[in-house]
Amino acid sequence: DKPLKQVLAKPDTSSRLMKWSVELGEYDVKFESKPAIKSQVLAEFVGDNTPMECMEEDPSESKRGIWKLYVDCLSCISGSGAGLVLMSPDGWTLEYALRFKFKATNNEVEWEALIAGLTITKHLEVQKVEASGDSQLVVRLANGEYEAREDSMAKYLSHFQSMKSAFKFLRILKVPRAENARAD
Numbered sequence: 331d332k333p334l335k336q337v338l339a340k341p342d343t344s345s346r347l348m349k350w351s352v353e354l355g356e357y358d359v360k361f362e363s364k365p366a367i368k369s370q371v372l373a374e375f376v377g378d379n380t381p382m383e384c385m386e387e388d389p390s391e392s393k394r395g396i397w398k399l400y401v402d403c404l405s406c407i408s409g410s411g412a413g414l415v416l417m418s419p420d421g422w423t424l425e426y427a428l429r430f431k432f433k434a435t436n437n438e439v440e441w442e443a444l445i446a447g448l449t450i451t452k453h454l455e456v457q458k459v460e461a462s463g464d465s466q467l468v469v470r471l472a473n474g475e476y477e478a479r480e481d482s483m484a485k486y487l488s489h490f491q492s493m494k495s496a497f498k499f500l501r502i503l504k505v506p507r508a509e510n511a512r513a514d
Contacts, residue, residue: 444472
């Protein structure tokens with residue numbers, strides 16, 4: 331199944347193959363078998379997700395910048411879920427897809443997504459976050475522009491308020507759906 335190897339290893343098989351063997355022999359062609367796919371996938375993953383300058387960079391340098399968090403959600407009869415995209419100031423991107431096993435309204439799922447994203451950033455010890463979502467109600471509640479009338483919204487708002495103290499800087503922005511496509 332490796333004709334080039336056979337030509338280089340056994341040049342006496344036929345006259346046509348012998349001609350090719352002579353032609354290729356002057357170029358010092360060597361045959362190497364392909365490594366296992368499992369190892370190759372792991373090596374590519376590590377290579378793609380390892381920073382080149384991580385040893386040269388000052389760790390406090392990346393904490394000075396603002397991390398960007400994009401959240402989006404979906405709620406329907408079959409269930410609900412959320413998409414999160416977290417981007418570091420250096421350009422690193424973390425993407426999460428969450429599936430919730432409980433029934434919730436779109437606004438409740440937007441809160442769940444925002445709280446989950448902030449929980450992740452808190453565990454990463456990020457101090458400055460700019461979160462963006464396309465839910466006007468959640469963004470305005472978080473910014474204190476709206477008053478929570480429903481009990482569930484008041485509970486989410488209270489939980490969000492308790493999380494705010496973990497960050498030096500936290501800004502919640504409303505973005506159009508078109509600008510939130512990656513989280514979507």
